[in-house]
Amino acid sequence: EAEVAQSPRYKITEKSQAVAFWCDPISGHATLYWYRQILGQGPELLVQFQDESVVDDSQLPKDRFSAERLKGVDSTLKIQPAELGDSAMYLCASSLRRGAAVNEQFFGPGTRLTVL
């Protein structure tokens, strides 16, 4: 069964360090999303890609966060420097494409980030 892959699953870092997360969407899915989820809350969209293009990054803290999807397949989310408040679960999701009849999003296992 096709799945969204993410790595690492867990990351512990000290504040001011750089961290990077990787996501490989379901094959053929053109739309990719990065979410942040704080314990006890719903997912918060950080960035949305359609193929290699950023569609929406209005909620991405651009002074420290960056995201890319250079070849329109896998994607990397980076935080530099990490802050204590960045501790959260980072989720990657993919869906077929913008304009599809169904925008069902499929989620990867997530990366649990702890900033000390």
Add this chain to the structure above:
Amino acid sequence: ELKVEQNPLFLSMQEEKNYTIYCNYSTTSDRLYWYRQDPGKSLESLFVLLSNGAVKQEGRLMASLDTKARLSTLHITAAVHDLSATYFCAVDMDSNYQLIWGAGTKLIIKP
């Protein structure tokens, strides 16, 4: 601003009981999704509701959508412990192909 409100936010119930989780939203949409999240895990798609009057059932869970009332319900029949999880509804924004998420309902089912 589109708002998605779930209630209750927390529900503790006994096994074998029935209950309903409600998801209200504030703008026109005819596509709504339900997801399940186990503690420390990712989100799993449960139901895709694509039109007014849509009803989907899987085991002890049944979801429905009333687009005129802007309301979706997730009904649990004869609850069992394995259904303990947090349940999220998400409304599809046609304009930008994003989902607007409810805050989630944490469901605890006690033996």
